[in-house]
Amino acid sequence: MSAFSLKNISKSYGPSRILDDITIEAGEGEFIALVGPSGCGKSTLLRIAAGLDHGDDGSVSMGGRDITAEHPADRNVAMVFQSYALYPHLTAAQNIAVPLTMRNLSALERMPFVGRLIPGRAERQVAIRQQVATTAASLRIDHLLDRKPGHMSGGQRQRVALARALVRQPGVFLMDEPLSNLDANLRVHTRAEIVELHRRAGVPTLYVTHDQAEALSMADRVAVMMGGKLLQIDEPSRIYDDPRHIEVAQFIGSPRINVLDAVTSENGAVVLGGNVLVEGVAGPVGTPVQIAIRPERIKLRPAGGGGIPAIVSRLEFLGSEVIVFTRIDGSDGSFTMKAAPQDVAHVAAGMPVTLEVDPGACLVFGKDGLRVPLRTPIKQMAHV
Amino acid sequence: MSEIAAVITGPSGQSPARQAAARAAKREERVAWQLAAPAIMLILLLVLLPTLAVFVFSLTNYELGYDDFQFIGFENYAELFGDRTFLISLKNTTLYTAIVAPLSVLIGLGVALLIESETRGRAFFRTAYFLPVASLLVAMATVFQYLLHPTIGPVNAILSMLGIAGPNWLGSSSTVLISLAIIGVWQSVGFNMVLFLAGLTAIPRELYAAAQVDGAKSSWERFRLVTWPMLGPTTLFVTTISIINAVKVFETVKTLTEGGPNKSSEVLLWTIYQEGFVYLRVGYASAMTVIFLAVLIVLMILQYRVVDRKVHYA
Numbered sequence: 001m002s003a004f005s006l007k008n009i010s011k012s013y014g015p016s017r018i019l020d021d022i023t024i025e026a027g028e029g030e031f032i033a034l035v036g037p038s039g040c041g042k043s044t045l046l047r048i049a050a051g052l053d054h055g056d057d058g059s060v061s062m063g064g065r066d067i068t069a070e071h072p073a074d075r076n077v078a079m080v081f082q083s084y085a086l087y088p089h090l091t092a093a094q095n096i097a098v099p100l101t102m103r104n105l106s107a108l109e110r111m112p113f114v115g116r117l118i119p120g121r122a123e124r125q126v127a128i129r130q131q132v133a134t135t136a137a138s139l140r141i142d143h144l145l146d147r148k149p150g151h152m153s154g155g156q157r158q159r160v161a162l163a164r165a166l167v168r169q170p171g172v173f174l175m176d177e178p179l180s181n182l183d184a185n186l187r188v189h190t191r192a193e194i195v196e197l198h199r200r201a202g203v204p205t206l207y208v209t210h211d212q213a214e215a216l217s218m219a220d221r222v223a224v225m226m227g228g229k230l231l232q233i234d235e236p237s238r239i240y241d242d243p244r245h246i247e248v249a250q251f252i253g254s255p256r257i258n259v260l261d262a263v264t265s266e267n268g269a270v271v272l273g274g275n276v277l278v279e280g281v282a283g284p285v286g287t288p289v290q291i292a293i294r295p296e297r298i299k300l301r302p303a304g305g306g307g308i309p310a311i312v313s314r315l316e317f318l319g320s321e322v323i324v325f326t327r328i329d330g331s332d333g334s335f336t337m338k339a340a341p342q343d344v345a346h347v348a349a350g351m352p353v354t355l356e357v358d359p360g361a362c363l364v365f366g367k368d369g370l371r372v373p374l375r376t377p378i379k380q381m382a383h384v
Numbered sequence: 385m386s387e388i389a390a391v392i393t394g395p396s397g398q399s400p401a402r403q404a405a406a407r408a409a410k411r412e413e414r415v416a417w418q419l420a421a422p423a424i425m426l427i428l429l430l431v432l433l434p435t436l437a438v439f440v441f442s443l444t445n446y447e448l449g450y451d452d453f454q455f456i457g458f459e460n461y462a463e464l465f466g467d468r469t470f471l472i473s474l475k476n477t478t479l480y481t482a483i484v485a486p487l488s489v490l491i492g493l494g495v496a497l498l499i500e501s502e503t504r505g506r507a508f509f510r511t512a513y514f515l516p517v518a519s520l521l522v523a524m525a526t527v528f529q530y531l532l533h534p535t536i537g538p539v540n541a542i543l544s545m546l547g548i549a550g551p552n553w554l555g556s557s558s559t560v561l562i563s564l565a566i567i568g569v570w571q572s573v574g575f576n577m578v579l580f581l582a583g584l585t586a587i588p589r590e591l592y593a594a595a596q597v598d599g600a601k602s603s604w605e606r607f608r609l610v611t612w613p614m615l616g617p618t619t620l621f622v623t624t625i626s627i628i629n630a631v632k633v634f635e636t637v638k639t640l641t642e643g644g645p646n647k648s649s650e651v652l653l654w655t656i657y658q659e660g661f662v663y664l665r666v667g668y669a670s671a672m673t674v675i676f677l678a679v680l681i682v683l684m685i686l687q688y689r690v691v692d693r694k695v696h697y698a
Contacts, residue, residue: 073601085594102599
């Protein structure tokens with residue numbers, strides 16, 4: 001039984017189908033990143049998980065309980081918003097306490113003057129204050145508790161928003177691009193912190209992001225969404241190395257994966273520049289396919305060797321690595337690759353080179369974008 | 385060596401860059417004054433001077449048509465606080481404001497919330513509620529005169545169908561102020577609604593989502609947690625404007641009751657108008673105007689001192 005699950009969720013606005021039969025099941029304490037370009041429906045899916053929106057079809061359940069029809073207030077979900085959505089008139093401490101006061105105090109007890117007269121309220125308020133203090137301490141924001149959001153930096157607000165989500169011990173964490181308003185440095189730092197908080201809380205988490213690096217580095221599993229469809233949900237390494245769909249391959253990884261249009265020849269082989277890139281592609285001779293190769297799996301060799309002849313068009317120095325852009329001789333195809341700076345010290349734009357593709361590096365996709373299985377995995381790139 | 389230093393720093397002992405900066409700053413200051421001059425002149429001529437003139441008049445016994453007048457100090461003010469008409473007028477204006485301002489703020493907020501929560505017919509309702517603001521109150525007063533007429537008016541006709549004997553709305557001293565207040569509320573609700581609508585659209589949607597997730601289940605809880613505090617600055621502004629407008633009530637009094645019956649709808653502006661334009665006692669009317677201005681200013685200062693700090697959170 002999964003701790004939190006979305007089953008067969010579909011939703012349309014008018015004729016456009018923005019969510020198409022999406023099923024995601026999160027295990028106990030599992031961190032799932034929903035990643036995709038903007039407009040792919042990931043935020044809508046998160047809102048449906050929170051109960052802020054409703055699907056046309058499908059169900060949401062938490063700990064085996066069907067909560068599809070429940071109000072967000074009853075679901076015990078915690079959500080962190082991109083804009084943090086802190087209440088600007090309340091101090092940090094009051095902001096963090098809101099979920100607890102709403103749950104633990106009755107409407108009468110929350111009233112300004114009458115509330116004080118109700119027996120038991122004082123003790124419950126002390127308990128709430130203690131919980132707020134503990135949560136704030138764990139996020140190291142105890143010194144901000146008396147400040148209002150207007151007097152805090154973006155990073156501090158972010159922490160208060162996280163504290164507000166953590167304080168209630170929710171059934172599921174929902175995070176909607178919580179890092180995208182932070183500057184680059186802070187973002188990388190906070191990434192690690194969120195993962196650590198999640199590990200300690202042990203609560204299933206759905207984390208929406210458009211940043212594939214964030215998704216890969218944080219999540220136990222990554223769900224890639226495109227145009228309202230869930231293309232693949234898998235561990236980060238499998239999403240990267242073994243994408244099920246050409247769009248997954250293209251979305252994940254930076255620089256972008258190299259993609260070539262090709263047709264198969266004898267034995268289901270794909271030949272480029274006199275080299276067999278891959279063999280054993282299913283289907284008759286002449287099947288149109290797309291070949292995708294990760295940039296770091298192409299090696300740069302001196303011109304004239306056995307490999308694909310190409311010309312260097314541009315170099316991008318990134319410190320620990322260099323991105324080399326090349327044009328393939330005699331075709332309009334181009335390849336991008338990653339190399340160590342010392343390996344390309346002598347390379348300049350306009351220089352002819354030879355490209356060598358790692359054996360088994362080619363991913364083959366059919367016309368429909370789906371991965372095509374290989375009959376015989378290739379061992380060594382062969383020259384013909 | 386010292387000669388070279390003298391050349392570099394120039395005769396005044398400052399570096400050329402410093403001197404250039406100082407010259408530029410001076411030039412900029414001059415341009416700033418030139419650009420601001422027309423606005424300053426207009427404020428002086430159109431706002432500050434007339435106000436000052438009113439204050440000076442209030443210290444004289446000037447009457448329109450007479451060539452001669454004397455400065456009589458604060459005698460006008462002394463007379464004011466013994467003047468029964470003025471005191472009644474002060475009391476009536478306070479009462480009228482105490483009815484109209486809160487009601488028009490609350491109803492304006494209510495209407496804005498209703499319109500905001502429903503997408504259908506939003507433009508229609510917005511226009512409909514705004515119509516009284518755009519229409520001429522003097523013209524609309526004739527309609528109210530008909531509506532509230534004791535014998536031929538539809539209001540009393542409906543009341544009598546229900547078996548209630550309707551009062552002489554505008555003609556009886558016990559109901560006239562309430563009748564005027566109803567018209568005042570009718571007129572200002574639309575304006576307040578438009579301001580509240582603008583305030584409502586400025587509230588981030590994510591706050592409502594956060595409130596729902598945090599456990600604010602009913603719309604009342606969300607109103608208390610998000611809408612009301614976020615509308616703080618708007619509410620302060622709307623309340624201020626409503627009070628000012630209520631204190632300034634004149635058109636309906638002039639067209640419908642002329643302060644009567646028996647001074648029971650005597651309000652500040654009406655009294656000032658009577659003294660200044662009917663009895664032509666400019667000095668005395670000016671003293672009233674000064675009091676009127678002082679009341680408004682004190683109200684505004686109080687409001688902003690007390691409330692402003694509580695509604696702006698940044």
